[in-house]
Amino acid sequence: MRVLHIGDIVGKPGRRIVLRVVSELRQRHRLNLVIANAENIAGGSGLTPVIFRELLDAGVDCITLGDHIYRRREIYNVLNGDHPIVKPANYPSSAPGKNWALVVADNGVEVAVFSLLGRVFMKPCDCPFTAADRVLSEIPNRIRVRWLDFHAEATSDKQLMGRYLDGRVTAVLGTHTHVPTADEQILKDGTAFQCDLGMTGPHDSVLGRRYDRVLETTLTFRPMPFDVAADDTRLNGAIVDLDPQTGLAANIERITIRENDCT
């Protein structure tokens, strides 16, 4: 069975390429499930109910988010409802959203999806390692495919989480830095791992934002609107082959789709 996880979708350009290519990718790679990180999709920060629906209609099955999850308050009801979307499981229990979501792939296999935030160079939150253990203890034993989006800054933190959960989850895939890492691998006990899936958005940018604006603020300390950039839009993600019986991964492939190459 095959699952695609798409890295942080940024703004309109990111949304545009996802809507354009996901159904074709599903066919071409015989994907059974598509997961996407959409924390930056609404104007660069957050997610709205309308865009959430658009993503589902385009063939995305489950949404993960990150530190920008609550930028659009309209999404709270979606997060609290019975929808394929999760909040970071190491946020407080009073924060809107569910710690994990059960989604059913198109071959009938149940998949448990959850996300966690790192704590290095990020706002304080609960221990992601303890939270991972808690989530895994909540997921019914029959569900063997268990999928983590680890939304974190430090590669060391992500490598540690990969090893910590090796053999206990199908995949530990990193998001948040918007830069894909060339370390995709199957760990010793069968967990697919990559430090960062990268960004689905304009790559002629600084992490998806116009670099002239970021530079101006950096040089002068004057706050500027960090508008989403426009050019060289790419979809970044990874496709994982896995055994649905054991929930362990057999292969991981990093993918980049350039909008300029799309016909």
Ligand SMILES: [Fe+2]
């Ligand atoms: Fe992001």
Ligand SMILES: [Fe+2]
């Ligand atoms: Fe983030």
